[in-house]
Amino acid sequence: MAQRHRVVIVGGGFGGINAAKALAKANVDVTIVDRTNHHLFQPLLYQVAAGILPEGLIAPAIRSVVGDQRNCQVALAEVQDIDVENRVVIAREPDTGELRLPYDTLVLAAGATHSYFGNEEKFAQYAPGMKTIEDARYLRDGILAKYEMAELETDPAEKKRWLTFAIIGAGPTGVELAGQIAELAHVVLPRDYRHIDTTSTRILLLEGAPAVLPPFDEKLQKWTHDKLTKMGVEIRTNTLAVDMDRSSITVKGPDGSEEIIPCRTRIWAAGVQGSPLARVLAGKLGIDVDRAGRIPVGPDCSVNGRSDIYAVGDIMTLDKLPGVAQVAMQQGKYVGKLVTGRLAGQPAPPPFKYFDKGSMATIGYKAAVAESFGMKMTGVIGFLAWGFIHIMYLVGWGNRFGALYSWLRAMVFSKNRGHRIITFDGAENVAHRGVGGPISKQRLGDNVPVPDAPTELSGMRVSTPDDAS
Incomplete structure (x- = not known):
């Protein structure tokens, strides 16, 4: 019996899930491999950090999302390499075992990570970003712990430092975080503390461009600027973060002068770069990634003109498309339909066109x-x-x-936030490290040796009862 066409999708985000669903009726076996077990709705991630939403509402299990799709299976593993010659995705299982996923078609939908514009070593440990559930939880701990520390502080200068928050980047994520911290400070927390005035919280929103929400219409930029200012947010445009340590941030203003601002919390919302897998694949194919670490794709989302490898969403670059969820969703559907049509002998579809x-x-x-x-x-x-x-x-x-x-x-x-649980250990961690670097910076099992015996996964089952024992 001939083996069915095997499609491996790396990433269970918007692009990967939509590609899988578009293949639901195709004569293929689909495997989604992801280093988490959930499909994250990133646009609402900041509300987890603000204590508004529990993470489960925006992160359903991938298995439940594709549970009715009989030709789709899910593997919890971290992809480390891609053998393009033999068409095999090489990943690491949670127990450090090697997982090999043979494919006939590969869809790379691994998303993006934080970009510190070459300052990773200096900034990453002090200014966490927000791309994962772990990042959001950590930021929530960091924000709430600062109020607890300020409540216990007796030195007025140090108390002020605990209550100063600097958000680097005034795109949608930065604006939304600034607004939520302002609402926490002025609406939610004032009645909870006895020794601090939470309304004295200083919230700095730093943006290198001339206005907040750079991609938006000028009218909306001005409205946002005025609204945030009324909420108590201090907006500084044409301003860059140039240095930071555990208890301060150094900024360069529009006139070129530098200012050291005492603060215990920095949050990075200034930029993203493609998943490291983009560089891995580009190196195997002898092509270059762009400045943001994204791999270039053709009009049909194929990589380097190959009919067996596609990239969708934040990991790819095409026609200066924005790094938003809608691009990933539409590209995922496009590639899924393209593969379905090709296997059915249908003509190739027209080039991908983004509908904004x-x-x-x-x-x-x-x-x-x-x-x-x-x-x-x-x-x-x-x-x-x-x-x-x-x-x-x-x-x-x-x-x-x-x-x-x-x-x-x-x-x-x-007028409260129902998800404000923190612990002494969590508060201690963020107190000793500023807000600290994101937990996800050090991945599970780094530098752990991989056993020689690999596990093959090409059918509909990921493991058997014997495997689990």
């Missing part, structure tokens, strides 16, 4: 900006549009109702 449905960002309760189909919305209208779109893109009606309930509870009825 618009952009949006929320600043706080009843305050958001959105531009879609020529319409520009702000305030309550923008907030309702933002809420509707994000609810509809969550996976599963249970998660949608759960998110809606959490929003109503947190922002309308209780």
Whole structure:
């Protein structure tokens, strides 16, 4: 019996999931391999960091997302190499065993990671970014722990340092985080503390460009700037972070002068770069990645003109497409349909064309900006549009109702945040390391030797009861 066409998808994000679903009716065996077991809805990740949403509502298990798709299986492993000559993806299992995934078609949808623009060694340990659930949890610990430390502090100068937050980057993520910290400081926390005035929190939003939300319309930029300023956020545009340590950040202003600002919390929201797998694959194919570490693809999302390797989402670069979820979703569907049609003997589809449905960002309760189909919305209208779109893109009606309930509870009825659990150990960690570097910086099993005997995974089963024992 002839073996069915094998499709390996690296990454269970927007691009990978949509590629898998587009292959649901194809005569193929699909394997999604990811280093997490969940499909993360990143646009709402900042709400986990702010204590509004529990992580489970925005991170359903990948197995449940594709559970009804009989030709799809899931493997929890970390991809380390790609053998393009023999068409094998080489990954590491959680127990450090090697997992080999033969493929006939490879879809690389591994997303992106933080970019510190060449300052990784200096900035990464003091200014965590937010790309994973672990990052969001860590930021939540870091933000809340600073108020606990300020409550115990007796030195006024040090108390002020604990209550100063610097966010580097005023794109959607930076704006949303600044707005949420402002709401925590002015709405949620004032009644909880006895020895600090949480409304005295200093929130710095630093942006190297001339305005916040650089990709947005000028009218929306101004509205956002004015709204954040009214919420107590100190916005500095044309300003760069040039140095930082455990208790301060050094910034360079528009006039070229440098200023050292005492602060215990820095959050990085300034840039991203493609997954390291882009460089791995590019090296195997003898091509170059761009400045952001993304691999170039052709009009059909193929890599280096090959019909067996495709890249979608934040890991690829094509026609200056933005690094947003909609690009990954549409490219995933496109590649899935392309492979399905090719195996069915159908003509090749036209080149991929991105349909821009618009952009949006929320600043706080009843305050958001959105531009879609020529319409520009702000305030309550923008907030309702933002809420509707994000609810509809969550996976599963249970998660949608759960998110809606959490929003109503947190922002309308209780004016509280229901997910503010931290521990002494967590507070101690962030207190000793500033906010510290993201937990995910040191991956599980780094430099752990890989056993000689590999595991083959090419059918519909990942393991057997004997394997598990």
